Amino acid sequence: MKYQFSNCGKLLEICKKNKLPISQVAIRREMELFGKSKPLVRNKMKEVRNAMWHAIQKGIKTTTKSKYGLVGTSAGKVYAGVKKSGSMLHSKVAIRAMAYALATTEQNARMGRIVAFPTAGGSGVVPGVLFSTFEHMKSSKRKMLNALFTASAIGIAVLEHDGTISAAKAGCQAEVGVGTAMAAAGVTEMREGTPEQCVNAAALALKNMLGLACDPLGGLVEVPCVKRNAIGASIALAASDMSMLGVESFVPMDEVVEAMMNISATMNESIRETALGGLAITPTGFRVREKMGLPPVPKEYLKKTPTKKCGNCKGCN
Numbered sequence: 001m002k003y004q005f006s007n008c009g010k011l012l013e014i015c016k017k018n019k020l021p022i023s024q025v026a027i028r029r030e031m032e033l034f035g036k037s038k039p040l041v042r043n044k045m046k047e048v049r050n051a052m053w054h055a056i057q058k059g060i061k062t063t064t065k066s067k068y069g070l071v072g073t074s075a076g077k078v079y080a081g082v083k084k085s086g087s088m089l090h091s092k093v094a095i096r097a098m099a100y101a102l103a104t105t106e107q108n109a110r111m112g113r114i115v116a117f118p119t120a121g122g123s124g125v126v127p128g129v130l131f132s133t134f135e136h137m138k139s140s141k142r143k144m145l146n147a148l149f150t151a152s153a154i155g156i157a158v159l160e161h162d163g164t165i166s167a168a169k170a171g172c173q174a175e176v177g178v179g180t181a182m183a184a185a186g187v188t189e190m191r192e193g194t195p196e197q198c199v200n201a202a203a204l205a206l207k208n209m210l211g212l213a214c215d216p217l218g219g220l221v222e223v224p225c226v227k228r229n230a231i232g233a234s235i236a237l238a239a240s241d242m243s244m245l246g247v248e249s250f251v252p253m254d255e256v257v258e259a260m261m262n263i264s265a266t267m268n269e270s271i272r273e274t275a276l277g278g279l280a281i282t283p284t285g286f287r288v289r290e291k292m293g294l295p296p297v298p299k300e301y302l303k304k305t306p307t308k309k310c311g312n313c314k315g316c317n
């Protein structure tokens with residue numbers, strides 16, 4: 001098998017040997033692995049692209065809150081910032097990327113149709129970054145599609161390198177974190193970065209998501225998930241800019257993935273999608289639990305939580 005890769009290092013070797021960008025290796029891998037024709041592979045990705053765009057369009061226009069009222073009103077507010085970009089600190093492309101990421105994940109919270117790319121919780125970063133940059137660059141549809149293939153190749157390489165996209169296993173670093181790395185690589189190829197620059201952008205992005213807890217309030221994929229995707233979009237753009245400007249990640253991408261998995265092995269279950277740690281057990285998190293009728297958080301998860309009144313006497317240990 002000529003186009004199969006087991007990590008990002010191998011992916012780059014195939015790109016170099018065949019003088020191909022990452023997107024084209026990803027397409028050939030799919031054709032080779034599943035015996036599909038190129039038009040079939042591309043058409044399937046077109047369906048993904050269209051579904052992403054529909055979710056964005058719907059999410060931008062909708063202000064209905066999610067069932068428990070935690071999220072649903074941010075996308076439109078941030079999108080309005082695109083018109084005020086002169087008074088914003090971020091560029092127009094970054095503000096729009098954040099708005100699109102919010103639109104997608106708010107749709108997810110409303111149980112609307114989205115593409116879990118790589119997961120539902122982390123579904124906003126890739127479409128946010130790619131569609132915003134596509135508009136900014138007035139890019140071709142072909143380039144947009146290729147960027148999605150490049151993003152997908154990074155996700156595949158993470159999984160093939162014994163990484164994960166499961167928050168239950170590795171926390172949010174594996175969901176929004178990996179999504180951010182995928183977006184960084186995809187947008188870098190859209191900007192005509194080399195395969196090395198794409199993978200380097202992914203490494204820069206993922207490094208800065210390492211250790212990220214999965215700590216959703218009430219166990220709902222809403223807070224902090226929705227806004228975390230928007231910030232992920234901003235990080236992906238920063239990583240792409242740095243990579244295009246020649247800044248290299250000192251630690252290569254495959255090692256960053258290994259670091260993510262090492263961190264996951266030390267992560268307490270309370271911050272791995274159980275809603276028993278981090279933001280989920282703040283006073284606000286408790287209020288959400290109560291509103292949802294969930295049982296109180298067991299004591300063993302609370303004893304290490306410092307409060308304002310805590311004198312650190314260790315009496316509670």
Ligand code: SF4
Binds near residue numbers: 122171176273
């Ligand atoms: S906090 Fe957890 S549920 Fe929310 S996006 Fe991150 S991994 Fe998914």
